[in-house]
Amino acid sequence: MYLTQSGFCGEGNNNRFKAKQLKGWYYYESQKKKLPIIGSMKYDNTDYFIKLFVPQDYLDTLNSQTCSLENYSEVFFSNNCCTIEEFEWKMNNSNQSFPVTIEIEHDFSYGSEVYIGVELRGMKMGKINLPEFDGYKFWEIKVLASKEINNEFYAIIDFHAYSNPASGGSGYCGSGVEAFRGYFHINNSFEIEKKEIIQFHSCYKNIFREVEFDPDFPEKGITVKK
Numbered sequence: 404m405y406l407t408q409s410g411f412c413g414e415g416n417n418n419r420f421k422a423k424q425l426k427g428w429y430y431y432e433s434q435k436k437k438l439p440i441i442g443s444m445k446y447d448n449t450d451y452f453i454k455l456f457v458p459q460d461y462l463d464t465l466n467s468q469t470c471s472l473e474n475y476s477e478v479f480f481s482n483n484c485c486t487i488e489e490f491e492w493k494m495n496n497s498n499q500s501f502p503v504t505i506e507i508e509h510d511f512s513y514g515s516e517v518y519i520g521v522e523l524r525g526m527k528m529g530k531i532n533l534p535e536f537d538g539y540k541f542w543e544i545k546v547l548a549s550k551e552i553n554n555e556f557y558a559i560i561d562f563h564a565y566s567n568p569a570s571g572g573s574g575y576c577g578s579g580v581e582a583f584r585g586y587f588h589i590n591n592s593f594e595i596e597k598k599e600i601i602q603f604h605s606c607y608k609n610i611f612r613e614v615e616f617d618p619d620f621p622e623k624g625i626t627v628k629k
Contacts, residue, residue, distance in 0.1 A: 404429040404440070404505060406455075412443055412470040419578055422470045425455065442479075443470035451484035479503060521556055521593055548621040555596070556589040557622040566606040579606025584614040586624040599624060
């Protein structure tokens with residue numbers, strides 16, 4: 404079985420408190436083929452569930468509010484917190500279910516690969532991967548300012564990771580953010596010539612400070628406001 408996150412579902416406007424939508428497949432040995440899966444998962448001690456459906460119509464999608472699918476042929480499900488290794492399985496229109504155990508080969512990761520894309524006069528020239536920093540793999544980034552001077556590049560970038568991404572928004576720092584601001588000087592070989600990264604917000608470290616920069620002159624870098 405292979406699963407990956409594909410979005411969110413459930414009530415409310417804050418994705419941090421919603422269930423995660425899943426998609427993937429499982430291999431049906433007797434038929435020698437992969438069957439598509441769509442489903443949802445909420446990893447919360449008080450409201451835990453996993454529902455994985457094999458749709459009757461492969462173009463069907465989950466109900467965005469209930470996180471379920473009515474027209475399915477098979478379903479894997481579990482309400483027992485907090486494991487993804489023990490399921491029940493049943494066919495549609497059947498009241499009898501059977502236990503299923505899976506063995507995890509590659510665990511889920513909240514990390515993500517992030518890179519800086521370099522463009523010169525509208526042409527894509529290359530990209531530079533950002534490494535893991537301070538134990539966090541960056542989730543989201545925003546370019547605040549960028550500039551090209553003599554075929555070299557300068558950028559001010561904000562990036563952040565959730566303090567506790569598996570919390571579902573509850574518990575200590577459940578909705579907290581670890582936020583950084585970075586200055587990058589990229590040379591004409593598309594390598595990082597110089598960088599400076601300052602954390603300006605942290606739930607775990609109790610950091611709240613302003614990091615300043617000049618949007619018209621990103622080559623000047625960043626400074627902590629006194």
